[in-house]
Amino acid sequence: MKNLLREKIMNGEKTVGTFFEAGNANVAEALALTDLDYMLIDTEHGPFDVESVMSMLRAAELHDTTALVRVKDSNRNSVLKMLDIGAGGLIIPQVHSIEEIQKLVEYAKYYPLGQRGVAFARGAGYGYLEHAAGDINDYFAVCNRETLLVPQCETMGCLENIEEIAKVDGVDGIFVGPYDLSVAMGIPTQFDKPEFQAAMERIVKAVKAAGKFTIIYCANAEVANTRLSQGFDSVTVGQDINYYIDAINAMVKEIHV
Template sequence: MKLISDRLKNGEKPIGTFLNLGSQTAAECVAIAGMDYFIVDLEHSPFGLAEAADCIRMAKLKGISPLIRIPEISRANILKHLDVGAEGIIIPGLKTREEAEKIVEYGKYTPLGSRGFCPTRVCEFGYGDAFANGILEYTRKTNEETMLIPQCETLECLADIENIVSVEGISGIFIGPFDLSLAMGIPAQFDRPEFKEAITKVLTVCHEKNKPVFIFAPNKETARLRLEQGFDSVTVNGDLNVMTEAYMEIVKSIRA
């Protein structure tokens, strides 16, 4: 199984989607469809850690990278979701460099942070070969592979993006276009010059720091556009929306 961090290092442009249904069957279907990763959405969805863990187990079986969007910054939110096997954490609503530093403190082992160590599901509870080369090598490798990705969707983050993305241990940035445009007072007006300027700024700053930029795309047309614009990864829609829209189209076609 190829990690999403390795795909990005190799210059690939991974394609993913959100999981809002909390279903391991949905996770399996997304993998079968050929997606490179999914993001279990714990910010906006009515389920929690147990369902996320089930989706991650399915991801490992099907060879797709599992990420989790947590509801807010806290030690427990970051630690527990990494311990069940998420390859990375998406953090919404970031505003300051200090918050970015907290994310690294909670999500990376020493010397980058102070993530708590315990042989949990992510390392087969200590009974696999994760520690074959010792715990220090395990924590070094885990630090290298674990992605911590704040979302740029506030005016504060946009204004201080260079300082935020400069924090060692922050893996990249995920642009949330809907919340960012809302914060800018131009909700969902993605063709406005000021919005285009904002996302270009984030892209430019991150690439200067050699860090990837993810962005949400509501449809395949927008996804293609964002990749053409130089974004490193697109997260296209979500299982709930794709299913609903597919059924709406079926009903519409039958009743036409």
Template sequence: MNRIKELYESGRQTIGTFINLGSEVSAECIGIAGMDYFIVDTEHSPFDISEALQCIRSAEIRNVIPFIRIKEVTRSTVLKMLDIGAKGLIIPGLKTVDEVKQLIQFGKYGPIGERGFGPNRCCNYGYDQSLNGGLKAYLEQANESTLFVPQCETKEFLEHIEEIVALEGVDGIFVGPFDLSIALGRPGQFDHPDLVRAFEHVVKVCKAAHKPAFIYANSIEDAKNRLKQGFDSITYRADLDMLIESYRNLLTELR
């Protein structure tokens, strides 16, 4: 089972971060720091599959779970990120139930979806021990351990969240607070009643479906508040801005 899923089922809230540098060294350092997971951001960052693969290798060395935020919902994008060994996908920009169903079709093996099988890196190029029990057992294990977490960051997604989270193949929900606040006409006003209600609704729906609710946090105070609000996982900022802030704080102290 995916370790993030194990921790959720044990009742522990998890902490992760984004990778925007596309560096395997950055990925390794995040693991050394003890983070539960990272999300390689291929949506907003200027890199793609090769850099994501190097980050995944670093994750395996340092015992941190590697997720990838994909740039688009196409069969090629979904399949390739899974084939290189991503333990889960974060999927942005979704609006409709049909879009989520298409994602599941691309990324989950049958009978849940129609993911194509190949002896790629995700199964040690066909030599993984899990294949010893037969292909059917491997496909079931892969479906169980590869997490699909669509982002709730549009008004339309929020309106259909009960139906989306109930789909077999959806393993959790990730709230993108900035884009959701813009979509609701309250850009950056995270304390506005409309946003508070939206966040609380996501948590409530996820808990009813027994699936984890993730959310991005931009400050320690924000992260603590979201954990108190009931979110199961906090994705705290990114390697890029953590680096900038650390050096800025250093210069402030020295000057």
């Protein structure tokens, strides 16, 4: 069990992904054939059930592309289900406090970091994959290392506690949701405001000081390049459906000259 996204980030590589909203395993397989480092399956806003997400995870694995899942909420069942079916990592929306983060570690990480329920489900190859077939403590260690737990910083509570949240053992990185964070700050989408820029600097500094990584959502490649230059380790750029629409519109425009 190896998380290729984690390996790249730990090696200092800047990585690029996109949100996956189309909801079809064939499209997930097609995305895995691109040069993306990862896809982010969105069950917070997307209409996906557990079985459909499992099919998308299988499709991504065919071509060694890491598939992260943004869970619908921070409840134990939401976290556990996506890990059991083989998500390479979880993005957790709308967290506000250190106490919530500590609960998430309890749900998502095996002993001794947490109390994740033991089940040799699809993510463990039903107990037949090499990392799951031996000593249980070795299995726990591999899962804890390779399965990413990434809370989103998109609330004032998270921003105000980012230094302590980033230090929590079991948290692997922080994903910044700039749109919701700007709303929470009372400056919706005003990303050039000094206070928003200061928030970005604070997050990057705090997370790096804790030895963790940062990911941020970006609307386009121009924004992505800016964020990478600001010190973010990874960018999740746009969503697949927009790329389909834009590509088709560009083709039609080219024909109708």
